[in-house]
Amino acid sequence: MSSVNSVALDRLRRSTVVTEDVWFLSGPTQPGEGVMHAPIDGNPYIIGRKTGVSMKVQFRTVSGNHAAMWVESGKLYLRDLGSTNGTYINGKRLDEGDTITVAEEDLIHFAEAPFRVRRQSHTGMTNGTIAENVCDQALALVQFDRLMSERLVKPHFQTIVDMTNSDSVGFEILGRGSVFGLESVGAMFQAAEQLNLEVELSRLLRWEGIRVGRDLPMHPTLFVNTHPREMEDIVGLIESLTNVREMTGNTDLVLEIHESSVTNPTIMQSLHGALNDLNIRLAYDDFGSGQARLAELIEARPDYVKFDISLIRAIDKASDERRRMLETLVRMVRDLEICALAEGIETEEEANACTDLGFDLAQGYYFGRPSPA
Numbered sequence: 001m002s003s004v005n006s007v008a009l010d011r012l013r014r015s016t017v018v019t020e021d022v023w024f025l026s027g028p029t030q031p032g033e034g035v036m037h038a039p040i041d042g043n044p045y046i047i048g049r050k051t052g053v054s055m056k057v058q059f060r061t062v063s064g065n066h067a068a069m070w071v072e073s074g075k076l077y078l079r080d081l082g083s084t085n086g087t088y089i090n091g092k093r094l095d096e097g098d099t100i101t102v103a104e105e106d107l108i109h110f111a112e113a114p115f116r117v118r119r120q121s122h123t124g125m126t127n128g129t130i131a132e133n134v135c136d137q138a139l140a141l142v143q144f145d146r147l148m149s150e151r152l153v154k155p156h157f158q159t160i161v162d163m164t165n166s167d168s169v170g171f172e173i174l175g176r177g178s179v180f181g182l183e184s185v186g187a188m189f190q191a192a193e194q195l196n197l198e199v200e201l202s203r204l205l206r207w208e209g210i211r212v213g214r215d216l217p218m219h220p221t222l223f224v225n226t227h228p229r230e231m232e233d234i235v236g237l238i239e240s241l242t243n244v245r246e247m248t249g250n251t252d253l254v255l256e257i258h259e260s261s262v263t264n265p266t267i268m269q270s271l272h273g274a275l276n277d278l279n280i281r282l283a284y285d286d287f288g289s290g291q292a293r294l295a296e297l298i299e300a301r302p303d304y305v306k307f308d309i310s311l312i313r314a315i316d317k318a319s320d321e322r323r324r325m326l327e328t329l330v331r332m333v334r335d336l337e338i339c340a341l342a343e344g345i346e347t348e349e350e351a352n353a354c355t356d357l358g359f360d361l362a363q364g365y366y367f368g369r370p371s372p373a
Helices: 006-014 134-150 185-194 198-213 228-232 234-248 265-277 294-299 320-335 348-357
Strands: 022-027 036-039 045-048 067-072 075-080 087-089 099-102 107-110 113-120 153-162 168-177 221-225 253-258 280-287 304-307 339-342
Touching: 022 067, 075 087, 113 185, 134 185, 134 198, 153 198, 168 185, 168 198, 185 198, 198 221, 198 228, 198 234, 228 234, 234 253, 234 265, 253 265, 265 280, 265 294, 294 320, 304 320, 320 339, 320 348
Parallel strands: 168 221, 221 253, 253 280, 280 304, 304 339
Antiparallel strands: 022 036, 022 113, 045 067, 067 075, 075 099, 087 107, 107 113, 153 168
């Protein structure tokens, strides 16, 4: 169900006579929420996850201060504020610091959070309607059917480096859509969820990524993702990976399982055994983002543990207690002969701190942004 940000509207009503058009953002401010319609009433109007911003968007992938918008001479402007996961307008990512004008009906993604730009004239007339846009949703589903049937996804690759010398040792495969409205991975999976096709989308992204990645120079190790729902059908997951292995030959593969899916040591042991038969290694992803499952590290030992960005961000400025905690976790992982990988490194200082803490591998914007082959 859609709703209007009443607090912001009250501010508009109490202001002086409105003689200019009012711009709105229409979309969900948190996962699973209905569409909100928020007037852009600040100069600047800050969108982000941090308390105190103009519009708080509680998606995990949205940065604290993600983007800024403002109205000047009747035009609406947008700027990304150095967000981690990017701001997209009609599928094209903004470069950090660039300022662009935004038009009515443009589709903006703050990371995975989608918003449509609306405008209401000072006479009260609207172009379109301030209500949940059923057409947008229907369009997304039609576009998703096209994306799946025509395999319109474009793999991107983010380098993974050896911390001892910063040499690239592999790539994580990340997906982007090639149809309007479904460019980001978040938008693709939102549409897939409505159709109960998350597993099929995950398999498509994995297949296309490996198909392209197997031909990269020097034949690097490829880290590929899974969707949590795939863990509900281990047999189906193994069958899909068997098909992948037949397609790739001897390409070095690592399968990433999100930490939240690592809940049953017996199932994980079975999966790891099947992966060994396929010559595919196992990584636990986003370790530390929720409840770190230390028991499973011992009972169902992976080959890699990827430490979540929440543990790495600003580690160079962290307290002694936090650094000691992370150093202890890294040492424990390495003592189990598991490779420790730091995710989300964005600065030289963070990289140096992670080297001091004993990490084997790392990835993040400091070493390279995801890019097509």
